[in-house]
Each structure stands twice: as C-alpha cells, then as structure tokens.
C-alpha cells in the first residue's frame with residue numbers, strides 16, 4: 001500500500017517542472033529505503049553530484065559516512081530508515097536550495113512523510129531543520145542537535161530530532177569527547193534506543209490522515 005502510494009507521488013515528482021532546478025537536473029532523487037519497514041524518516045538538504053547521477057540520496061562521500069554512522073549505532077539504512085531530501089533535484093554547484101525551491105518541492109516532502117507515517121523524523125543539518133522550525137540567532141545546529149521536539153507536518157505532529165549533516169563531519173575528523181563525530185554517535189544511539197529499542201513504541205503510527213497524499217493525487 002505505502003509503496004503504491006509512493007510510486008504515484010514518485011511519478012508526479014519525476015515529471016515535475018515546479019522550479020528552476022528541473023532545468024539542470026539529470027535525475028530526480030526521490031528517496032531511498034524500504035517504505036514497508038522504515039520507522040524513521042531522515043531528511044537531508046538536497047541531492048549532490050553523485051545523487052544527481054544515480055537518482056539515489058546520500059550515496060556520495062557524505063552519504064557513505066552517514067551509512068557508516070547509522071550502522072555503528074545499530075540502525076539499518078536499508079530496513080529502519082527512509083531517506084529523503086528537502087528538494088528532489090540538485091541545486092547547481094551544490095548550493096543551498098532557495099526558499100522558493102523548497103516551497104515548490106514541499107508538497108512532495110509532506111506527501112512522503114504522510115505516506116510513511118514515521119515514528120520519528122531525523123532532520124539532518126540546518127536546511128532540513130529550518131524547513132520545519134524558525135531559529136533565532138543563538139540556536140545554532142551545535143546547540144539544538146540531539147534534542148527531541150515536535151514538528152507539525154500538515155496538521156500532524158511528529159517526534160523529531162536534529163543531527164549534524166554528514167558533510168560537516170567530513171571536515172571534522174576528531175573523535176575527541178565533545179567533537180561533532182562523537183556527538184553524532186551519541187545522537188544516533190539516542191535515536192536507536194528511543195525509537196528502535198522499544199518495539200511497543202508506536203507514536204504517530206496511526207497519526208497521519210493522508211490529506212497530503214490525497215491532495216497530490218487529485219491534482
């Protein structure tokens with residue numbers, strides 16, 4: 001059922017010309033992961049060069065590092081996590097997507113969340129976080145990462161947490177206490193224990209209302 005719904009949204013996404021990124025993309029990067037088993041949705045920023053070539057999110061160096069961190073924390077990329085981005089087409093030169101591009105693509109992001117109905121959403125980096133929360137100047141990623149919060153997606157509340165983007169960790173190799181890589185390990189273990197460690201945890205499983213998906217399929 002989830003796969004069928006996602007396929008319908010994917011088809012619409014693959015023919016989308018909703019923003020200027022359609023003119024320079026090679027592939028729409030829709031998602032990665034098993035919709036039937038994933039209990040977590042992980043949202044990154046935007047596809048990069050490798051992702052644009054392959055049509056899969058998080059497959060470049062940053063993605064490989066993310067997979068390594070997930071595996072070390074006992075989180076299966078294939079089974080536990082459904083990976084998406086705030087925009088589905090690569091911004092030229094890997095620039096940050098604009099507010100207009102994110103707004104144009106938001107219907108696909110919301111529909112994916114609505115179909116998966118995850119028990120938790122992991123916001124990977126500042127662009128993903130700012131898509132759901134307004135931050136003041138003091139609220140840097142370093143300060144807000146690792147804290148559970150609630151985010152609203154089309155009127156449905158989801159448990160969410162922010163982690164560093166793995167591209168930031170590619171530039172920070174230290175494994176010292178308090179270093180970004182050590183904090184990433186702590187955050188992913190927290191996610192593993194909170195969401196996957198207790199099979200009775202069922203927050204949000206039935207929370208979605210399919211409104212986003214239905215609005216897309218009736219356009």
Ligand code: SF4
Pocket residue numbers: 013016017018019020021022028087088089101104105
């Ligand atoms: S980024 Fe999103 S809105 Fe823009 S063209 Fe790609 S699929 Fe459409």
